[in-house]
Amino acid sequence: MFTQRFLFFLFLIPFFGGANASVFEPRDFADPTQEARYKTLIEELRCLVCQNQSLADSNAELAVDLRRKIYAMLKEGADENAVKEFMVSRYSEYVLYRPPVASTTLLLWGGPFLFALLGFAVLILRVRRRANASEPDALSEDDKKRLAKLIDTGNKTDDRLARI
Numbered sequence: 725m726f727t728q729r730f731l732f733f734l735f736l737i738p739f740f741g742g743a744n745a746s747v748f749e750p751r752d753f754a755d756p757t758q759e760a761r762y763k764t765l766i767e768e769l770r771c772l773v774c775q776n777q778s779l780a781d782s783n784a785e786l787a788v789d790l791r792r793k794i795y796a797m798l799k800e801g802a803d804e805n806a807v808k809e810f811m812v813s814r815y816s817e818y819v820l821y822r823p824p825v826a827s828t829t830l831l832l833w834g835g836p837f838l839f840a841l842l843g844f845a846v847l848i849l850r851v852r853r854r855a856n857a858s859e860p861d862a863l864s865e866d867d868k869k870r871l872a873k874l875i876d877t878g879n880k881t882d883d884r885l886a887r888i
Contacts, residue, residue, distance in 0.1 A: 751795055758798055765794050765807055770819050778821070 753759040763780070769790070771782035779787045779794075790811070797807050808820065817823045825833050863871065 754799075761804055762795060762798055765798075765804060766791055768821055769794075769808075769811055770821055772815055772819060 751759070751762065753762065766779040769779045771777045771779050771784055771787040771790075773784040773786050774782045777787075779790050794807055797810065802810075811819045817829070823829045823832065
């Protein structure tokens, strides 16, 4: 039984082995720096079709077209900034994984720090409040007698209920 399962899964490996393989498109570059710029760009630009994947990781047709466009622009001599400006002008800043700090993205960049600061302030206030909380007043002799009487009465009631 075990060997049959093993052989079955061994048979399935060629069919599902490449399911998580990344996209590979052979490209001819003039020099290694141009290839490095290409790889950097396709890692830094987001696929607009896929959920949170870079152009390098995506198999979508749009990602293939964008990689082809980036390759063509680099072959023509465009630098990284020119490629990014072209992509932003065409697809908005959503295409960038790291949008620039600007008035429109200020909340995006400053929001995490503001929330961390707010959380820290709440934590400090709660700790101070707890430290300043007064301890309960000690019981007077009359209160102690009343408490002992109530406890004793409660115990007697419990004893009667237990006998039933």
